[in-house]
Amino acid sequence: MENMNILVTGAAGYIGGSVVATLLSGDTHFAAKNIFAAVRAEEQVRSLQPLGIKVLQLDLRNEQEVAEAVLQNEIDIVINTASSIDGRLAAHFISALGKRREVTSKDTYHIHSSVTTGYSKEGGWPYGTIKDGDPVYKLEKELNDGFPIRKTNTAITELAKERGVTSFIVGVPFVYGTGSGEWKKLSQNIPATIKASIALKTVYKxxxxxxxxxxxxxxxxxxxxxxxxxxxxxxxxxxxxEGYYFAVAHETGWWDVAQGLADVLRARGLVTEPTVRVWPSDDMAAEALDLPRQFVRLMHTARVTIDYNNRYPLGWAPKWDEQKFLASMDVEVADAFRYEKGRTTLFDALNGTN
Structure with missing residues (x-):
């Protein structure tokens, strides 16, 4: 296996931190000296340094700073988990990887994190079910509707082709569970619902x-x-x-999740209602969940139709399924208390912060 230097952006975040931890886990055989992590704040640098990797404090919006980091550290592969919306961040890395390829004649790679809500009817996707291998770029390009996620996907795919960088786009669905990174451990939806439910003494859907x-x-x-x-x-x-991949392990229903949380929170004496009630308004939901009003319903009702039944690409064998997930609500609640550290990370990541 060829040695290459790998940089993970958003390495203090939920996904990026877990990617770093998995790269360093005992069964992957990646050397710490080949792993680089990009973070935003000095305290995040200090948090990740004990891992033995090189931690870079970078402003990803600064193209010159990004280019210097890639060239000076001889980065070959960037795993970009920092933002699905702000295409500038990916563009800066792709441009830098293109320069490195010009200098060294070595192939360089960019793995971009997108989100699957861009392929829901509620998100304006008119083409229905898609899967790995479908002409997703062509469909996004034909649609050309300016939806931020799809716009970023097409723009960076085109830039990578222009700069000679091998690019991949990973469609990330709803993510749950406790992360293995050093900084942020939790995602957004479930912890936000738990916090709101406790405050309101009721679980809403x-x-x-x-x-x-x-x-x-x-x-x-x-x-x-x-x-x-x-x-x-x-x-x-x-x-x-042709490099669109969808990391979908299973489907699940939000009403089932909400009822599972209600059962656990009721058993712990944290809510008074035994059943889940319907949000009186989207405005109330957005305020209680601390989510943007324009996204709050989309995040909880979008039907993303990814065909994952011909599982799985890359030889991927996910260990979690719907049954295991729904049985884990008590763990979700316990970890929401254990790891809560300010605002959790989905919209931080979408907006390009850690």
Missing amino acids: FNQDSKFAAVHISDLAEYYVLIVKKILQGEKLPSGE
């Missing part, structure tokens, strides 16, 4: 249920690592316009 695509954080981190392993082994994976 939207009046529309939805089966949504989901994955446990440990399985998602392994998905990224599998792509890297394939690269290092010299396998020519579909990339660029």
